[in-house]
Amino acid sequence: MRIDVVTIFPGYLDALDLSLVGKARRDGLLDLRVHDLRDWTTDRHRTVDDTPFGGGAGMVMRPDVWGRALDDVLGRTGGGDPAGRQVLLVPTPSGERLTQRTVEDLATVDQLVLACGRYEGIDARVAEHYADAGVEVREFSLGDYVLNGGEVAALVVVEAVARLLPGVVGNPQSLVEESHGAAGLLEYPVYTKPPAWAGREVPEILLSGHHGNIARWRRDLALERTAERRPDMVGTLDPADLDRRDRAV
Numbered sequence: 001m002r003i004d005v006v007t008i009f010p011g012y013l014d015a016l017d018l019s020l021v022g023k024a025r026r027d028g029l030l031d032l033r034v035h036d037l038r039d040w041t042t043d044r045h046r047t048v049d050d051t052p053f054g055g056g057a058g059m060v061m062r063p064d065v066w067g068r069a070l071d072d073v074l075g076r077t078g079g080g081d082p083a084g085r086q087v088l089l090v091p092t093p094s095g096e097r098l099t100q101r102t103v104e105d106l107a108t109v110d111q112l113v114l115a116c117g118r119y120e121g122i123d124a125r126v127a128e129h130y131a132d133a134g135v136e137v138r139e140f141s142l143g144d145y146v147l148n149g150g151e152v153a154a155l156v157v158v159e160a161v162a163r164l165l166p167g168v169v170g171n172p173q174s175l176v177e178e179s180h181g182a183a184g185l186l187e188y189p190v191y192t193k194p195p196a197w198a199g200r201e202v203p204e205i206l207l208s209g210h211h212g213n214i215a216r217w218r219r220d221l222a223l224e225r226t227a228e229r230r231p232d233m234v235g236t237l238d239p240a241d242l243d244r245r246d247r248a249v
């Protein structure tokens with residue numbers, strides 16, 4: 001998979017040289033390219049923004065600069081047809097909420113391009129232009145809060161997607177029972193040595209060695225945690241599951 005990040009702060013993405021994502025890049029599992037939007041400016045001040053039409057505070061990022069950058073990154077300058085499925089992602093507080101289901105879909109894409117806006121955002125014609133040109137455009141939000149730009153959201157997307165790529169996470173089984181997985185639950189609580197700490201004991205069942213009972217206990221705790229913390233998720237569960245918990249031994 002190829003991921004391109006276009007930003008006026010390339011250094012923000014240095015964290016993607018670290019840990020699992022950094023190793024995936026070095027192992028050739030992920031082709032991650034970070035681009036400085038100012039490389040596509042044409043004036044000596046390398047200007048990327050201007051005042052908003054209609055007035056208002058702040059500045060808006062220019063469509064002509066973004067257009068030159070995205071045409072290059074999307075491989076649309078040479079006239080050839082780019083290979084594979086491309087998705088242009090635009091982080092914005094006005095976007096659709098990013099979910100694990102969306103991340104799982106993005107992990108199957110051939111090329112992701114993240115356009116990191118700053119100031120008041122990117123001229124609306126940019127997303128329109130590429131959508132009309134047949135590019136899959138997704139304006140997405142991490143949550144109901146506002147960041148100073150799209151770079152942090154880009155870090156989140158790259159990490160969330162990269163960890164799903166084959167070979168990136170050491171034990172793929174660790175992806176199975178995570179929060180927001182196929183079961184639609186939050187993950188159960190986890191424990192390790194020492195068995196007693198600060199007067200608190202590890203739940204006895206986890207020391208029993210009875211795998212069936214441990215699995216049932218973990219499922220029950222996942223259901224309980226989900227019902228307590230994310231009642232909105234409970235509505236999507238199979239009622240038989242909730243009923244089964246009530247009958248758990």
Ligand SMILES: NC(=O)c1ccno1
Pocket residue numbers: 091092093140141142143144145146147148149150153
């Ligand atoms: N909430 C968000 O994802 C966001 C992106 C840029 N600013 O805020």
